Amino acid sequence: MLYVRLILMRLLKAVVVLFMIIIFNFFLIQMAPGDPAAILAGEAGATDEAFLRQLRERFGLDQPLYVQLWRYVSGIAMLDFGYSYRQGVPVFDLIMARMPATLLLTGTAFVLSLAMGIFAGSLAAARAKKPSGSLIMALALLFYATPLFWVALMSVVLFSVYLDLLPAYGMYTVGAGHTGLALVLDVAKHLILPATTLALFFMAIYTRMTRASMLEASQQDYVKTARAKGLKNSVIQRRHILRNALLPIITLAGLQAGQMVGGAILTETVFAWPGIGRLMYEALQQRDYNLLLGIFFFSAALVIVFNIITDLVYRLADPRIKEGS
Amino acid sequence: MTDNHTTPLLSLRHLSISLPKGADRALAVEDVSYDVYRGEILCVVGESGSGKSMAANAVMGLLPKGVRASGGEALFDGQDLLKLSEKQHRTLRGLRIGMIFQEPMTALNPLMRVGDQIAEVFEAHGRLNGRERQKKALALLTEVGIPQPDKAIRAYPFQLSGGQRQRVMIAMALALEPELLIADEPTTALDVTTQAQILELIRDLQRRRGMAVMFITHDFGVVAEVANRVCVMRHGQIVELGKAQEVLKHPRHDYTRALIEAIPSNVIPEARGAETDTALLEVVGLNKVFRSKGGLFKAAREVHALQDVSFSLVKGETIGIVGESGSGKSTLGRCVVRLERPDSGTLKLSGTDFMNLQGEALRRERHRVQMIFQDPYASLNPRHRVGYAIAQGPMASGISKAQAFAKAKELLALVGLGGTDDRYPHEFSGGQRQRIGIARALAMEPELIVADEAVSALDVSIQAQILELLEELKQKLSLSLLFITHDLRVAAQICDRIIVMQHGRIVEQGSAREVFLAPQEAYTRELLDAIPGRDQELANA
Numbered sequence: 001m002l003y004v005r006l007i008l009m010r011l012l013k014a015v016v017v018l019f020m021i022i023i024f025n026f027f028l029i030q031m032a033p034g035d036p037a038a039i040l041a042g043e044a045g046a047t048d049e050a051f052l053r054q055l056r057e058r059f060g061l062d063q064p065l066y067v068q069l070w071r072y073v074s075g076i077a078m079l080d081f082g083y084s085y086r087q088g089v090p091v092f093d094l095i096m097a098r099m100p101a102t103l104l105l106t107g108t109a110f111v112l113s114l115a116m117g118i119f120a121g122s123l124a125a126a127r128a129k130k131p132s133g134s135l136i137m138a139l140a141l142l143f144y145a146t147p148l149f150w151v152a153l154m155s156v157v158l159f160s161v162y163l164d165l166l167p168a169y170g171m172y173t174v175g176a177g178h179t180g181l182a183l184v185l186d187v188a189k190h191l192i193l194p195a196t197t198l199a200l201f202f203m204a205i206y207t208r209m210t211r212a213s214m215l216e217a218s219q220q221d222y223v224k225t226a227r228a229k230g231l232k233n234s235v236i237q238r239r240h241i242l243r244n245a246l247l248p249i250i251t252l253a254g255l256q257a258g259q260m261v262g263g264a265i266l267t268e269t270v271f272a273w274p275g276i277g278r279l280m281y282e283a284l285q286q287r288d289y290n291l292l293l294g295i296f297f298f299s300a301a302l303v304i305v306f307n308i309i310t311d312l313v314y315r316l317a318d319p320r321i322k323e324g325s
Numbered sequence: 326m327t328d329n330h331t332t333p334l335l336s337l338r339h340l341s342i343s344l345p346k347g348a349d350r351a352l353a354v355e356d357v358s359y360d361v362y363r364g365e366i367l368c369v370v371g372e373s374g375s376g377k378s379m380a381a382n383a384v385m386g387l388l389p390k391g392v393r394a395s396g397g398e399a400l401f402d403g404q405d406l407l408k409l410s411e412k413q414h415r416t417l418r419g420l421r422i423g424m425i426f427q428e429p430m431t432a433l434n435p436l437m438r439v440g441d442q443i444a445e446v447f448e449a450h451g452r453l454n455g456r457e458r459q460k461k462a463l464a465l466l467t468e469v470g471i472p473q474p475d476k477a478i479r480a481y482p483f484q485l486s487g488g489q490r491q492r493v494m495i496a497m498a499l500a501l502e503p504e505l506l507i508a509d510e511p512t513t514a515l516d517v518t519t520q521a522q523i524l525e526l527i528r529d530l531q532r533r534r535g536m537a538v539m540f541i542t543h544d545f546g547v548v549a550e551v552a553n554r555v556c557v558m559r560h561g562q563i564v565e566l567g568k569a570q571e572v573l574k575h576p577r578h579d580y581t582r583a584l585i586e587a588i589p590s591n592v593i594p595e596a597r598g599a600e601t602d603t604a605l606l607e608v609v610g611l612n613k614v615f616r617s618k619g620g621l622f623k624a625a626r627e628v629h630a631l632q633d634v635s636f637s638l639v640k641g642e643t644i645g646i647v648g649e650s651g652s653g654k655s656t657l658g659r660c661v662v663r664l665e666r667p668d669s670g671t672l673k674l675s676g677t678d679f680m681n682l683q684g685e686a687l688r689r690e691r692h693r694v695q696m697i698f699q700d701p702y703a704s705l706n707p708r709h710r711v712g713y714a715i716a717q718g719p720m721a722s723g724i725s726k727a728q729a730f731a732k733a734k735e736l737l738a739l740v741g742l743g744g745t746d747d748r749y750p751h752e753f754s755g756g757q758r759q760r761i762g763i764a765r766a767l768a769m770e771p772e773l774i775v776a777d778e779a780v781s782a783l784d785v786s787i788q789a790q791i792l793e794l795l796e797e798l799k800q801k802l803s804l805s806l807l808f809i810t811h812d813l814r815v816a817a818q819i820c821d822r823i824i825v826m827q828h829g830r831i832v833e834q835g836s837a838r839e840v841f842l843a844p845q846e847a848y849t850r851e852l853l854d855a856i857p858g859r860d861q862e863l864a865n866a
Contacts, residue, residue: 221431227387228426229497230419230449239445240434319481320435 003312010311013324014304021300023075026069029289033312039287059085059290065325081294086286091294094279099298100262101171102275105268106260108191109198109242114253115207116199122242125214136207144204152197152270159193166193169272194271198264202256204248220244245317254310262299333360335384335505336400342379342561345391353379355561361505366531366538368552368569370545370584372784373755376561377541381507383407386414386537400535401505417438420450423498427510429490433482434630437494439466440478446500464700465496469526481813488519496528502534509541516649516811521855522688531593543784545585546858549573557581581784603675604636605805606661606773611670611830613656631667632829638773640675641798643806645816645837647852648826657826658775658809663687675772687787692722695766699778701758705750711737712746715765722769729768740794756787760794767798777806780815792819813852817841825849 023287037235039053042065045082059082060071074081081091143151145292167173167190178186217223226240256263261276268277276295283291315321342354354376361367371377382388382398384406399406401422406414407743420422434442443465444458453461459478466474469492482490491511498506508527512520529861530553531538540551547815550556552569557580565578576582612632630653638644648654648798659665660672665678674693682690689692698704705714715736716729724732742753750758757777766774774797780788796819799806816823816837825833825839825848833846844850 148445221426221428222434224387225426225432225494225497226434226445228385228418228424229446230415230417231445232415239437243436244434247330318436320483 003315006315007308007312009016010308014308017304018301019073022073022297025293025296025300026072029293030065032289035061048129051309055099059083059301076297081297083291084283084291085290086283086288086291093290095276095293095294095298098274098276098279102261102264102268102274102277103311104187104193105194105198105275106193106264107266109202110253110257110260112195113199113202113206113256114249116211117203118246118249120203120207122214122237123243124211125218125245126214126237129213137211140207142176143200143206144208145282146200149266149270151200152267155193155197156194156270166190168193171274183317190226194267194273195265197271198267205252209249209252210245214241217241217245223313247314250310250314250317254313257306257310260306262295264311332419333400333403335539337380337384337397338400339397340380340383340394340399342383343393343395344389347384350561350564350678352395352470352561354383356397356561357558357561358397359539359556359563359566360538362656363504363537364531364535365553366528366540366551367554367556368540368542369556369558370542372543372584372786374560376557377558378509379423379561381539381541384505385418385507386411386423386651387424389419397526416450419498419503420501421503422505422507423501423503424496424507424509425494425511426556427513429487429494431488431515432494435482437481438478439480439482439485443478443493443497443500446497450501452501454528461500464495465494466532468498469493469496470522472495475519478563486519487515488523491515491519491523492526495523497532499534500529500539503536503783505539506531507539507541510543511540512547513543517813517852517855517857518649518787520547520857524749527551533855543574545785546856549858554689590652603640604637604673605607605640605642605675606807607671607673608661609635609671611657611672612658612668612817613665614668628827629653631660634670634826634829634831636824636831636834638805639798640805640809642774642822643820644850645820645823646807646809646826647811647813647816647823649811649852651828652666652826653829654809654811654826656829657778658696658777658807661773662696662775663808689722692769693771694773695769695771697759697762697766697774697776699757699763699781702750704762705758707750710747710749711753711761711851713762714750715746715768718765718769726727731765733769736767737761737766739798740764740786754787756783756791757786757793759783761838763791763798767802771804773805773807775809776830777809778811779808781810781812788815795819798820813841814856825852 001177023235037052037059041052041055053062060068063071072082079092081095082093083089084091087094120140124136124140125138156168169185171190172178172183173186173190176186223236223240224324226236262280263277264273264275265277268271268275269281272278276298280292280295282288283295333371334356338358338362340354340357341352343351344353357376357380359369360369369377369380379388379392383394384401385819386406386409393498395598397407401417404779406417409417421438425654433439438461440462443457443462447453447458447461451459454534463474463478466477471477471489477485477493478490481492485493487688494511501821506527511527512523515523524547527538527540530536540547542548542605548569555565555569555572556563557565557572557578564579565572565576576585599704611631611634612629615630634653634657636644646654656665660667664680667680668678674690677690679690679694705711709717712730712733713823713835715733716726719729719732720726730746734743737743738747740763742757742760742764745753751763753761762779779795780791783791792815798804806819809818810818813823817840820837822834823837824831825840825846833840833844833849835845839845840849841853844853
């Protein structure tokens, strides 16, 4: 009951925030230089005024600004994001077509980085004074400091070009026509490199944070109490230290989860992954503003959704946090 | 039973514990020998840094990293604990030796239900199954006197009060009926009345189960309440060891005598009486309500921290505000220095309406009331040299840098810390830091100083020194003091008048003598009765 009320409150606030984001994005795009109609016409090789006017009329660009805004906002309320200037297809359909690929990539990277990061961090904390612990931290620092695109390119060079183990780009083997299990395996094989690349950076952050947080938690009085009970060290590590140390990780994981739609542009571009990131990149280059606005909307909505989820998870994990405080 | 009394359950023989390199001394505990017999309470008494807890930690196998037992033996029922492997030691912990700690607020895992934390003790030693463990936990909670044990078992630690948490700790330590219970300052962080209850509980359980108890404390009042025998420690060595009554009545060593004398006694100094009768601070009908913000679907909650509080303080007078946690005494102090704005009432400082001052006007007048805080560790910025910490206030009110720093030096000399203005706070002990806090308050040339639990965090002997310093400064600078404390004895030593508070209201006020020796209200009597060792003192007097 408590949670239902909380979620309702949050959703109410979320609608307001989303509305503000829509308006803000709309004006942001208006301020961008260049006339989409002129670009479209230019690419079609036509320069005559009549064709331009016709284009503007078709996309409603000839209307006053407030009319454009009203049409846009009321359209979104019915999940109508308008048409892509370039492709002449509804923006909503375009985004939905690309969404699964992106969510598969970023979701895999999210789970991977969280699991590996917490595992490596606990290991490093348990071996804080041993060489193996230092090695984990050195690796984490390396991944933290190395630019993502470089890791991506180098892994392609190593695993695809030299070792020829994994495909270098794409989501499927083109023309193979796999179905069923074969298709799943094919996609999984294509997924390994981009997902790992995307996961490394956050994995490094989780590793460092888990270690620091666990070392701090292990100094707490309740750990001494647990030892005074005669509990085994492994039980103390897991039940008393790790559980308390995970609280700050939840906050960070929420931040990462919010970037699941918009955060993979670089990786998707390097690995030619057919996701939202690449769609956005193309839309930017082609000044496909309607499409761009649609993508902005979806990434903002996802950030808000994951914020709410993070709050709920935090409440479940820490009984001290009460509603409203 | 008599048989048990001849062979000790725990016997420390020439135990030495070495500290890591770079510590202020090489050995935390040096050549210490004492015995704990079945069915007795041995109090190990000492001030902070005396090494009194170290021996207990060695017995538990819980020495901090870098600290290790370097000599002697600790025989528990015949076997040397220092020679045990970690695994062997673990099987003793919780099963045959139980331990409770000082800080009930932090000693329980905040994310686990109380019942589960108690059940863990059985789990650690492979006893019982899940449901039986919960049943046993409930029985234990009932035994240690937690109200509504069936609800408490499902509660998280933050939902319990300090005293209740300490009861949970005791339930945990006693779960497997250990032969030896080590209690490390278990009541230091609690209110007097709660302290009295917990002491009673420990004494009661000890008698019922015939346990041996090693009770570590800094408070001779507590010793008088519970101890059969006493071991007094200083700088890692035993100063005096003997029967409690003998040590208390006829201490042989000077240090023991000093410790016992440092406890504020029932002898109340004669009130000097105020020099003038002009009221410096006039408080009339002060109210303060704290509201937790309600949401759209949630009712707001109100706590009445101050209800119709009225009193006045004459120039040169010291008033003690006494109460337990939650009594509103600190809120009152914060209202007087205007860190908090009262909801209604009047607050006048020598005629000025101090309550309705705002913004710049308030900032200009702030120097007239200064505060000394409870925690000398947290109230000084660790990155500022103490000279700067003291000079900061005067500089903010427009005094030149050179003048302010010169004055800081003078004030440090005044509080007995001359020539230390270029040092950082971590280079000082707790008592010295409190002196710095006093110098900082004095730098603003206040008319009134509010001291909020200013000596509560200090050892008794240091406490006595700080009280002396305050008294001396008060005479020299003709200061007025509002002294907020939970400790009636301390208040009686330094205050001319005492105000007793409960639930945001003034319960009783009068001269220190009247309140301390002839209390009118039941609550005041209850507070006085709860002071450990008071019967002892009255008998001696």
